[in-house]
Amino acid sequence: MLRRNITEETCSRIIYFANKQSLKDGICIHSPMLKLGVRDNLLLTNNLLSLYVKCCGAQHARHLFDEMPHRDVVSWTSLLSAYVKDGNHREALAFFDFMKSSGENPNEFTFSNVLTSCRALGDFVYATRVHASLIRHGFGSNTILCTSLIDLYSQRGMLRDAVQVFDGVANVDSISWTAMISSFVQAGSWLQAVRCFIRMIDNAVPPNEYTFVKLLVACSCLGIDHVKLIHSQLILWGAPLNLVLKTALVYAKCQQMEEASKVLKQTSEQDVQLWTTVICGFTQNMSFLDAVTAFRHMVGNNIVPNGYCYAGILNACSSAQSLLLGRQIHAQVIMAGLENDVSLGNALLDLYAKCSDAVADVKRVFEGIALPNVVSWTTLIAGLAEQGLPNECCLAFLEMRLEGQQPNSFTLWSVLQACGATGSANDTGKVHGFIIKTNADHDIAVVNALVDAYAGLHMAACALRLVKGTSSRNVATYTVLASKLNRIGQHRLTLEIINHMRDDGLQIDGFVISTFLSASANLGAARSGEQLHGYAIRSGFAGWISVLNGLINLYGKCRCVAEAERAFTEVCQPNTISWNALMHGFALSGCTASALSTLEDMRLAGARPDSVTLMMVLYICGEGGLVDLALDYFHSLRRLYDIKPRLNHYSLLVDLLGRAGRLEEAVGMLNSMPLRPNALIYKRLLHSCRLHRNMLLAEQLARKGLQLDPCDLEFYHLLATIYDEGGRSDLGDTMRNLVKEGGGMRKNATRQRPLVEMNLSSSWQQKCIESRIPGMSLTLSNEE
Template sequence: MLCSSKTLSHSFSPFRFRETFLHLLSLCNSQSLQEGLCVHSPIIKVGLQHDLYLNNNLLSLYAKCFGVPQARHFFDEMPHKDIVSWTTLLSAHTRNNHHLEALQLFDLMLGSGQCPNEFTLSTALRSCSALGEFLSGAQIHASVVKLGLEPNPVLGTTLLDLYTKCDCPVEAHKLLAFVKDGDVVSWTTMISSLVESGKWSEALQLYVEMIEAGVYPNEFTFVKLLGVSSFGFSGMGYGKVLHAQLIRFGVEMNLVLKTAIVDMYAKCRRMEDAIKVSNQTTEYDVCLWTTIISGFVQNLQVREAVNAFLDMELSGILPNNFTYASLLNASTSVLSLELGEQFHSRVIMVGLEDDLYVGNALVDMYMKCSHTTTNGVKVFRGIASPNVISWTSLVAGFVEHGLEEESFQLFAEMQAAGVQPNSFTLSTMLGACSKMKSLTQTMKIHGRIIKTKADIDIAVGNALVDAYAGGGMADEAWSVICMMNHRDLITYTCLAARLNQRGDHEMALKVITHMCSDEIKMDEFSLASFLSAAAGLGFMETGKQLHCYSVKSGFKRCNSVSNSLVHLYSKCGSMHNAFKAFKEINEPDTVSWNGLISGLTSIGRISDALAAFDDMRLSGVKPDSFTFLSLIFACSQGNLLNLGLDYFYSMEKTYDITPKLEHFVCLVDLLGRGSRLEEAMGVIETMPFKPDSVIYKTLLNACNLHGNVPLGEDLARKCLELDPSDPAIYLLLASLYENAGFPDLGDKTRKLIRERGLRRSPRQCWMEVRSKIYLFSAREKIDKDEINEKLEFLISEIKNRGYPYQENEDKLYHSEQLALAFGVLSLPTMAQISINKNSFICTHCHSFITLVTQFVDREIIVRDRKRFHFFKDGQCSCRGGQT
C-alpha cells in the first residue's frame, strides 16, 4: 500500500511542478523579474520542456528581461509554437523598435500557416505605423476585414493610428465612423497620431469634430491636445480654451493632466499661470517639478529654476536625471560655467554621472560655457554608449570653438562607431563647411544627405543652402531650394545674407520674388538683408519701397531694420533721409552710428563725420573696428594726417581694438596722401600682416599723386610678384610715368597689358529708373541711337560754349557718359540723376560731367567704388580729388 502511494505521488509530481512553475513565471512576468528564468533549468529536468504554455511564459520573460536576441534564440529552439508564441515575439520586436524585423517575422508566421488574431495584427500594424509602411498596413487591414475583426476596438484604433500617420485622412475618418461609432478612445487615438505627426491644426480640428459628434473628451484627450498648444506663444489662445473646457467638462485634475497644463503655460511664457495651476492640488511628483524647472529654464529665469529645485528637495522629492539635465541646460543658457560645475558635482554625489541624458547635458554645457574643449571631451569619453545627441553636442562644440578640421575627424569617428547622424548633426557639419568655405566637404555631406534621404528635413536643406551660398556656389544653392519640399523664412534669409556677403546684391533682391511665390512674408531679419542689398546697389526706389513695407509691417522699430535704413540712405547719398532714419532709433547702437559716420564720410562731409563720432562717444556707445576704419578714411579724404594717426594709435591703446589689415591699408593711404611715402613704406614692412597687392597698390597710387617714380617702380614690382595678372598695376604704373613726364615709358607699360592679354573687369555703370535697372558699358561711337545722339549734342554744346574738352583717347563713350545721357533723356526735367559705378570715376568723365552741369540744371550724383561725387553748377563735392 505504501509502495502504491509513493508511485501515485511520483506520478503527480510533474503536474504539481508545472503549477508551481506557472505561478512563479506569472509573478515574474508581471514585474519583469529576471530571477524567474531560474526555473528554466528545473522545467527541463522534470521533463516539461515540451509544455507549450510554460514555454510561452518563458518566452515572454526572456523578451522582457533580456531583449529580442535572447527571446528569438529561445523561440527558435521551442519544439512547438502557437499564435501566442508568434505574437509574444512579434510584440517584443515592436516594443524594442525593431519594426522592420517585426514585419519580416509576421511574414514568416503567415508562411508557417498560423492564423493571426487581433493582438498579432494590432502589433504588426503598430510597426507599419512606425515605419510609415502604408502598403503593408493596407494588406494587414485586408486580413482584418477577411477575418471579420474590423469592429474590434483594439484593431480599429491601431488602424486609425496607421492611416493618420500615413497622411490618409479620408480612410481614418471612415474608420472612425465604423469603430464603435467613434468612442472616446478612438477619437483620442486619432488626435494623438496627428499630434505625433506634427499636424497641430488637424488635431485641434478633429477635437472640434469630436465635441460636435457628442463624444466627450477624457483626461488623456486633453493631455494630448495640450501638447498641441504648447509649441510656442502662438498656442496660448488654444491652450487657455482647452484649460477652460476641461474645467467645464468636469475632468478630474490628476497629476498627469496637471503636469500637461503646467507644461503648456510654461512653453507659452506664462510661468505665473503655470505655478498657479501647480498649486491647485497638493499632489507633486518628480515629473511635475521637473516640468516647472524646465519651464523656468525655457523662459531664461535661471534663478527661479534653481529656487524651484531647492523647493523640490525640501518637499522630500528626489530629482531624477531629467531634472539635472534641465538644470545643466539652465547653466548653459546663461553661459555660467561655475553654476554648471556646481550641478556637475551634485550629479556625481547622487550617482548619475553615467546617465546618458545627464552626460549629454554636461557635454553641451562644457562645450558652450568653457573656453576650451577639454572638459567636454572628458565627459563625453566617460559616457558608456554615446548616442547621436552626445556626438552632435561634441561636434557642435568643436565647430563653435573654431576647430572645424577636428570636428570632421569626430564626425568620421562617430560614423565608425555605428552612430548615424541626424538632421542636427548634418546641419552642424554643414555649418562647419560654411565656416571653412570647403565646397568639397559640402558636396560630400550633400551626397550622404541624398543617400539617406535626410534632405526632406527643412533644417538640413537650409544648412545646405547656406553652405553652398556661403561658398560662392549660388546656382547649387538655388538647385537645393528648388528640390526642397518646403521652404521657410530661414531658407531665403540665409540665401539673401550670403549673396550680400559676396557682393551679389542684385541676385539677393531677386530672392524677394521667390519668397512671394511661396507666400512667405518678410521678417525684420530678411528685410534688413534686402535693404542691405538695395544699399549695395544704390537702388533708392527699391529701398524706399522696402522702407514703406517696414513701416506697414511694424518692423521700423527693430534696430536691425532701422540700421539698414541708415545704411541704405547713406549709400544712396541721401543724408537727409539717413539722418531722419537715425533720429527715429530709440537707442542707437554701434552699427547705427557706424552707418551715419561712414555715410557722412562717403559724401565728403568730413567734419560732420568726426562730430558724429564725438556724439557717439558722449552717448556711451563703444566704437568698433569698423568705426575706426571710417574715421581713418575720413581723415585721409580730408587731409587730416595728424588726427588720422591719433585715431589709428588710439584703437589699441584706448579701446583695446586690434587693427586689422584693412586699417593698415587706410593708414598707408593717409600717410601717402600726406607725402610721407617712406613712412608709409615703413608701416608696410613692420605691420603684423603679410602685405597683399591692395596695400602696395594703395601706396603706388600715392606715388602717382606725388610723382615718386623710384618708389613707385619698386612697389609695382612687389605687386606683380603677388598678382602678375592684375592690369590695374600696369595702369597705375603707366599713369605714374605719364604724370612724371615719361610718356614713352607709359606707352610701353600700356603695351605690355595688350601683349600679355590682360583684361580689366569691364567698367560698368547702372541706374535705377522707375524701379527698373539699366546697365551701361563702354561701347564704340559708331552705334547711332538716342543715347549717342544726346551725347553728341552735349559734347557739341560744351565745345560751342568754349569749354575745354578733349575726345576720349580710346574713341569709346565711357559708361558714365552713356548713363548720364540716358538719365537726361529718361528722367523728368530738373530731376536728380544718380549713377552707380563699379570702379573709380576716370579723370575724363569727371571733367565731362563737371562741364555738363554748367549748362544742364541738374544735380548729378556718381557713386564710385570709394565715394560719392555730387556735381552741381560746374563743381564737384570732391573738389578735384577724385582718386
C-alpha cells in the same frame, strides 16, 4: 451504509449548489459533515475547500486544508489558486514548495498558477526552476503553459528563450502565435513580429483581433505601407472591428489622419480611448484645428473626456500656441474635478510655459500640482529657461533637489542651458559636480549638454577634454561640440574636430558635415570645403538639404557663384535657407541684379522670406545705392510675410538713408522705430553727418549717443573730425582735449560708474556750452 451514501449525496448537492451560486451559507454544511463522519470523501471535501476559497479567501481555506485527512492535486491546486487570486504570490510559491516536498505531483493548472505568481513578482530565477520542473513532469509542450512562459521570458527581455519555448510547443494555436508576436513587439523587433505573422498564416492558424492589435503596434513603427498590409489582412480574415482593434488601427494610421478618420466612421461604436487616439494623431501631424474639431465632436457625442484626453487637447493648444483655447480647456478640467491629476497638471504647465508671457501663470499652475513628479519639475525648469529667466531656472533646480526629486537627463540639459545663458562657469561647474556624484555622466545626452555648455562659455579646452574623457562619446557628441564652436566664432577649432573624429574611428555624417562646411565658409577656406564636398559625395550625403545649403553658403562666401548655383540646382525643394544662401553669394560677388532676381524667384516658388532675407535685401540695395527700392522692400516684405524687423534692420536702413543724404528721413526712421536704439545707430548717422557736412545734427546725435553709452570715446573722435572738416578746428581741439582728460574713463568705467557719468553729463556739457555749441532745431525723440 445506505444512509451514509444518502447523506454524502445530499451534502454534495448542497455544496455544489452553493459553489455555483457562491453562497457563503453553504459553508454551514461543514459541521454536519464532521458530525456524520463523511469528511473522508475527497470529492466532497475538495468541493467544500473550493467553496471556502470563493467565499472566505485563502486564510480560512488553509484551515480546512490542514484538517483534511486526504488530499490530492486538486486540493493543493485549489488553495494555491486562492493565494494567487488574493495577490499573496510569495505565499503561493512557498505553498508550491510545500506541495512538492509532500510528494504530490502538480498538474498543468498548478504550474499555470505558479507561473502567474512568478510573473507578478518578477522572480525569473524561480520561473526557470518551474520551467525545468514542468518539463520533468511532461508538460514541456503544453500550449497554455508554454504561452505563459513566452510571456514571462518576454517580460524580462529574454527573447531567445521565448523563441525556444515557442518552437517546443506541440500544437500551436492562435493564442501562442499571438504571444510570440507580442514578444517581438515588446522587444522592438517590428519586422520579426510581421515575419512571425506570415509564418502563422503559412501554418493555416487563423489570427484573432488581439493578434492584429499587436501587429498594428509594430506596423505603426514600420510605416504606413505595413499598416495597409495588416489592414487588408484584417478585412480578409473578417476580424470584428471592435473598439480595441479600431483604436489600434487609428493609432497605426496616425501618419495619415484621413485614413484614420475613415476607420473612425466605419462603426458607430466609440469610446473616450478611441477619440483620445484620434486627437493625439492630429496633434502629432500638426493638424491642431482638426484636433480641436475632433474634441468638440467627441463632447457632442456625449462622450465624457478623461485625463488623457484633456492632456492630448492641451498638447495641441501648446503646439498651436493657443493660450486662449488652453485657458478654456483649463476651465473644463477644473469643472470636471481633474485639477489634481499630475499628468494633466504637467500638460497645463507645458501650455503656460510655452504660450504665456507671464511667469506668474507658470508658477501658479506648478503650485497647484499636489505631488509634482520629475516631469513637473523638468517642465517648470524648461519653461523658466524658455522665458529667459536662467537664475530662476537654477533656483528651481535647487528646490527640486531639496524636495528629494531625482532629475532626469532632460532636467539637467535645461539647467545647463540656463547656466550657459547666465554665462556662469561657476554654476556650470557645480552642476557638473552634481552630475558626477549621481553617475549621470554615463548618460550621453547629459554629456552632450555639458559639452554644449562649456563650449558656449568659450571653454573649448574643457569641452574637448570632457569629450575625450567619456567612453560613450559618439558622432552626436562631436556634432554638438563642433556646432557650438562654430557658433562662437572658433572656426579653425571646429575644423580640427575632423581629426578627433577620425582618431576615434567615427564616421562623419550629414549633420556634422554641414557644420564643417559652415566653418570653412566663415574662414573662406574653399580648399577644405571642396574636400568636404568630395567626402559628402563619396559617403552618400551630397543629397542632404543641410549639406547642399552648406555648399551654397560655402561657394557663395568664397565668391564661386557658378559653383553655388550648381549646388542650388541639386536641391529638390529649396527652403528659405537655400534661397538666402544663394542670394548672399550673389550679393558678395556684387551681382545686385541677380540677387534681387533670386528674391523674386524665391517668392514665386512659394518659399517664405524671413528676417534674414530682409537683412540681405537691405544690404544688397545699400551696396547698389537703391534707397527707394530698399524702403519698398522693407515695407512690403514686412506686410506680406509678417516679418518683425530687428534693431539691425533699422540700423542698416538708417545708415542707407543717411549715406544717401536723406538725413531727416533717417532721423524720422530712428524716432518711429518700436525698438530702443543703440549707440551704433547714432555712430552710423554721425558718419553720414560727416559725409554730408551737417555739423548741427552731428552735435545732437553725439549727445544722444553718449547718453546711451557714456564711455564710448568714438563719439568724441567723430565729432572732432566733423568740426575740423567744417572749419571749426577750435571745437575739434576741445573734443580731443576732453578725450585726453578722460583717458582713464574707459579703464575705470566699471569701478567708478557714477563718477564717469558725472564727468560726461555735467562737466562735458558745461565745457561744450562754454565753447558755444548751438542749440538744436531738429528734435530727436526721447523715447528709448
